Amino acid sequence: MKLKILSATLFLSLTSCGEPDIDNRFNKSTLSVEQACSEDPSMCITFKDDSMCKSQRADLIVGNRLLAKEPSGQYAYQQLVIIEKFLECSKRASLIEYVPANVRFNKPESQMTAKEIESKQKYSDSIKQRKKDKDMSYLSGIKLKAMLESDYSDSNNPYMLYYKWSRLRDDSARAQFIDGYKNGLKYNSDLLFHVAEYLITVSDEAAIEALIKSLESYPKKSYGPKKGVQKSGDTNHISSDDGHYHFEIFRALVTLYYKNGEYERAFIFSNLLLLNNDKSSDHQMILLQLGNNEDKISELEDISSNVDDFLKDGLFNSFYIESAMLSF
Known part of the structure; x- marks a missing residue:
């Protein structure tokens, strides 16, 4: 059976x-999107507000500001995960096809009033701009992700080591990440969970030990x-x-x-x-x-x-x- x-x-x-929740100051911050935009207007110009991906955009903007204030490998990892979620949503949003102006305003222009023609043109300009903004947000997200990966490429922080192993297939980073655990470095619950992801392919006993340790420090x-x-x-x-x-x-x-x-x-x-x-x-x-x-x-x-x-x-x-x- x-x-x-x-x-x-x-x-x-x-x-x-998916990624486990990380119990860090990203989740505890009281910094608002408005405050982050006031401190760094360029991010909010690049990542324009939109009816879709509102929460992902807010997390990205606030996270980027917090990381700028307090750079570290752990927070860079958290921001990279946030960017991944934003890109996933942004990609879906960029694929949305708006109703063409000629379909929404389906009368020949010769039969339209001046006001109707003006409305049609405004709508046409609007959907072009929205499409452009969505494409720009997605491309800017990719650039921001690449920049962070480059900036922290030499980081030995366990979170970044895990990122380089799991995302970039860096075997050297994986070895450092696992060695840190074996050498007794203090790992948070989510990192112990990731350690078990590897150990489960090596030793049942070692994987069980890491999983139990993850539960012992699991945030209530x-x-x-x-x-x-x-x-x-x-x-x-x-x-x-x-x-x-x-x-x-x-x-x-x-x-x-x-x-x-x-x-x-x-x-x-x-x-x-x-x-x-x-x-x-x-x-x-x-x-x-x-x-x-x-x-x-x-x-x-x-x-x-x-x-x-x-x-x-x-x-x-x-x-x-x-x-x-x-x-x-």
Whole structure:
């Protein structure tokens, strides 16, 4: 029988689809778009306001100003991720085809009043300008991204090392990034998650250790259940993770523990997915491996519930699970 959860290979490929939230001052800043534009008008002239991509534009402008005030590898990485999101939205926006003036104003000009002809010309000029502005924003975003990549190309900051590995396929940066972890450098939860992306291809035990460490430092403000209802076995679960990578950590731990025959631990993290309104794990398959032992399952559910509470409070420690598992 096959467990319907993410395989290790699939875990690695899916995590590149989105970036975890980073708990840094970019998210805590009170700087407004208006203030950023006042301090650096050129950015707001280059990236003109538009009905689409408003939030992405605001993040880009504010982030660029904050990075200028306090340059660092971590903040450069955060800004590069922001630019990626802006470019993704901006590219879609640039592909929008406006209704041609001759279609919107479909009467022959010989039958139009002077006011109608003027309106048609204004509309024609407007859609040309909007198209030009969208194209310019997209191209300017590409240039800004290339400039930041160049400016921080020599950075040894772990965030930039991860960026160069994951985006630019820089194996040397990957080696430095992983070596930093192995040598005991303090990595934030999101970086530990990225470390596991690599280790999962090398060693199950090492990957599990990195994933558990990521949970131990997971920011409590980012932890919580999914909104809405998810259908059981939904294969598009990652699209609703919304940057909250604890779901992906749980899925990976379920897969790794199940693969290694540690069904009790697989159950704990599968149940954590259920507690957080995520049904991507085949919970019933794990129950079968446990022999549907009601007493054991009840104990494991209690452990899972306690872990959930610890994570909500930002107090999770692997020692709790290790102690609780002594009775199994």
